[in-house]
Amino acid sequence: MTASTSLRERVEAAARQLAEAGVPSPRHDAEMLAAHALGIDRPELAVRLARHDASQEAADSYSELVARRAKREPLQHITGTAHFRQLTLSVGPGVFIPRPETELTAGAAIDAARAIVDSGGVPVVVDMYAGSGAIAISAAHEVRPCVVHAVESDDDAIAWLRRNAYGASVVVHRDDVGGVCDRSMSMLLGTVDVVVANPPYVPVGAGIRDPEVAEHDPPVALWAGDDGLDALRVLESAAARLLRPGGVVVAEHGDTQGEPAVELFTDTGRWADIADHLDLNGRPRYVTARLAWAAGDGG
Numbered sequence: 477m478t479a480s481t482s483l484r485e486r487v488e489a490a491a492r493q494l495a496e497a498g499v500p501s502p503r504h505d506a507e508m509l510a511a512h513a514l515g516i517d518r519p520e521l522a523v524r525l526a527r528h529d530a531s532q533e534a535a536d537s538y539s540e541l542v543a544r545r546a547k548r549e550p551l552q553h554i555t556g557t558a559h560f561r562q563l564t565l566s567v568g569p570g571v572f573i574p575r576p577e578t579e580l581t582a583g584a585a586i587d588a589a590r591a592i593v594d595s596g597g598v599p600v601v602v603d604m605y606a607g608s609g610a611i612a613i614s615a616a617h618e619v620r621p622c623v624v625h626a627v628e629s630d631d632d633a634i635a636w637l638r639r640n641a642y643g644a645s646v647v648v649h650r651d652d653v654g655g656v657c658d659r660s661m662s663m664l665l666g667t668v669d670v671v672v673a674n675p676p677y678v679p680v681g682a683g684i685r686d687p688e689v690a691e692h693d694p695p696v697a698l699w700a701g702d703d704g705l706d707a708l709r710v711l712e713s714a715a716a717r718l719l720r721p722g723g724v725v726v727a728e729h730g731d732t733q734g735e736p737a738v739e740l741f742t743d744t745g746r747w748a749d750i751a752d753h754l755d756l757n758g759r760p761r762y763v764t765a766r767l768a769w770a771a772g773d774g775g
Contacts, residue, residue: 482525483510483525484525486538487503487506487510487525488506490506490509490538490542491503491506493542493546494506494542497547497548498548499545499546500686505551506542507521508551508555509538509541509542509545509551509554509555510538512541512554512555513534513535513537513538513541514534514538541554548687548688549688549692550688552567553567553569553692556568558573558608560574560578560579560582560610560614561579561582561583561610561614561618562614562618563610563614563617563640565609565610566636566640567608567636569632569692570630570632570633570635570636570694571607571608571632571633571636571637572607572608572633572674572693572694572697572698573608573693574607574608574610574674576756577728577755577756577761578610578611578674578728580753580755580761580762581611581672581674581726581727581728581761581762582610582611582614582615582672584672584753584762585601585611585670585724585726586614586615586618586619588724589601589615589619589622589669590619593619593620593621598621598622598623599622599623599669599670600623600624600664600668600669601615601619601622601623601624601625601668601670601672602624602626602627602661602668602670602671602672602718603615603624603626603627603672603673604627604653604656604671604672604673604711604715605627605628605673605674605697605707605711606628606633606637607628607636607637607674607697608636608637608640609626609636609637609640609641609646610640611672611674612624612626612641613626613641613646615672616644616645616646617644622645623645623647624644624645624646625646625647625648625649625661625664626641626647627649627651627652627653627661628648628649628650629650629651629652629653630694630696630697632694633697634650649661653675653707653710653711653714654710654714657714657717657718661718664718665718666717666719666720667720668718668719668723669720670723670724670725670726671711671714671718671719671723671724671725671726672727673711673726673727673728674727674728675700675707675708675710675711675727675728676697676698676699676700676704676706676707677704677705677707677708677728677729677730677733678699678700678704678730679699679700679701679702679704680699680700680701680702681702682704684698703736704730704733705733705737705740708727708729708740711725711727712725712727712740712741712744715727715767716744716746716747716767721767721768721769722766722767723766723767724764724766724767725741725747725763725764725766725767726762726763726764727762728762729761729762729763731755731759731760732760733760734752734760734761734763735752737752737760738750738751738752741763741765746767746769747767747768748766748767748768749765750763750764750765751765
């Protein structure tokens with residue numbers, strides 16, 4: 477950046493570069509990268525945009541960051557953070573980047589947990605396929621009192637989970653969802669109030685358009701069998717064992733999987749109040765159900 481080039485002009489040029497590279501939100505990303513290069517937050521950036529106050533070092537750093545984003549490296553990998561509800565999480569290669577849509581999934585679980593608090597109880601919440609810990613840590617942060625468990629099996633993801641959960645009231649379990657009921661969470665069978673998950677749900681062989689997802693999200697967090705529902709089936713079985721009768725499960729799914737997700741829970745015969753819910757774009761996004769009878773009971 478030369479003395480005659482304002483920060484605003486630099487950001488506008490970066491936004492054009494990102495737009496030409498096919499980045500979906502070029503202006504937003506250009507501003508976020510500028511704030512990161514300057515070591516400030518986005519509101520402070522708005523104050524500086526018309527001024528000539530970026531050092532050459534910051535300008536050079538900004539150019540490098542924009543070039544990385546133009547190659548479709550995720551914004552969150554470049555900045556090292558992802559914003560989720562009231563949290564700023566550490567993320568990077570090896571962990572699924574939490575999406576805005578999942579804030580609604582988390583919100584449904586948080587609402588169910590708050591209902592327990594309002595009735596005088598202390599809810600027990602389990603976040604399966606926890607990844608970065610976005611849902612689990614949000615529950616621990618937003619619901620008090622609350623006992624929160626997070627389950628993750630992938631080595632890379634659990635390193636990020638533990639980093640984010642440090643200092644939070646979250647019990648981290650290094651285990652897989654299919655076996656956790658017989659191992660680290662066997663003492664919780666039939667006692668949990670809310671099970672929540674954003675499981676893998678991409679059908680094997682499905683095309684993924686965005687390079688940020690196809691090239692950077694961990695495959696273990698994406699693929700889920702021929703119909704994309706394998707992980708949801710495992711989750712349903714585990715939730716039926718963990719939840720108390722009347723406990724709630726909240727599970728995210730792909731935007732074409734609303735009806736199949738409802739059918740999956742309906743066909744077992746052990747769930748009541750099964751409903752699918754839309755995201756802010758009006759697309760099917762998550763299913764909720766209440767346990768009518770526990771796995772292993774009659775029926």
